[in-house]
Amino acid sequence: MEKGLAYSILEINETKDEDEIKAAYRRLLSTVNPEEDQAGFMRLREAYEEAVRLCSEDDDKEDDTKDPYEELKDGSEVDRFIYKIHLLYSDLKRRTDPASWEEVLSDDITESIDNEMEISDRILIYISNHHYMPKECWQVLDRKFDYSERTEELSEKFPPDFLSYVNYKINNDEFIRFDLIDNADENTDEFIDSYLSAKFGIDTYINEGLQRMAHDKITDHTPDDEEEKSRKEFDQKTIDEIRSN
Incomplete structure (x- = not known):
């Protein structure tokens, strides 16, 4: 940008x-x-x-090129834990694996009465800018910190629309095709941003085209069939084009 x-x-x-x-x-x-x-x-x-x-x-x-989160590994106990979260998120394979989140969140520090609330809040702050992961991983976080049940309480610290977004992610499937980008590098989120920018544009084009096709009755397929086919083809084409640039 x-x-x-x-x-x-x-x-x-x-x-x-x-x-x-x-x-x-x-x-x-x-x-x-x-x-x-x-x-x-x-x-x-x-x-x-x-x-x-x-x-x-x-x-x-x-x-x-310095990772701004590097300094956390030499900070407080909570800082070092958030750095572990950062390392997890930075690895796309681990980031999209619920078991990896469960493993990291099983750290004894998350059970500490003194640290639990700070960790809960700091993870929310972190995922406000690092939120590309499957619903199942969001649900691991929710089971640990009860974000969906604490919306009113958390609204005193976080914007309501952000909390709505968190609840949406907890309860809805992610449409990003993580399986198509499993070899992405450390710039994974930039890669996904480029993919989504292109996808939003093509979705509008596809939907408008499907409406015209349905109106003119020029296809034997239903609009849903055509939409799914077109989107699958575009997913792979977009990934290939972004990688080639």
Whole structure:
């Protein structure tokens, strides 16, 4: 995403003030319903991440490639646990495996009365920007921290629309074809963003085309059959095109 576009979406002037960026993100997050406008929700998230990244951008290319979560491994006990979560999420194969989440969440620190609430909140903060995983993995988190049952309580700390998005992910199947991108590198989420941007565009085109086909009665297949066929073909084509660029 271009720098100017990121600030435009956040409705702020170019700035290096992370507090201003976060405030703009939280304000706009409350105006976007991810269940009704997932594309808008992802676009806002992308703008926020780009603006935060630009805050720490300098001429040192080595710093540009540094993982911002690396410093957690030398922090507090909770910091080190969140770093484990980050390592899990960074590995697409493990990220999409519910058993891997169960293994990490079985750490004794998650049973500590002193740390449980902090860990619960910090995982929510982490997944607000790292949320591409199957429903079954969201459900592992929910069984551990009761997010879906604590919506009212959590609304004192997190935007209601974000909590609605979490509940949506817990209760609905993910349409992303993770099996087609199991060899993606450390930029997996950027890869998925590109895939989804293309998919949202083609879905609109397909749906409009199907309406015309149904109206003109020029096919022996039902619209649902055609839609499923077209989307499956496009899924693989999109993945191949993104990988080739």
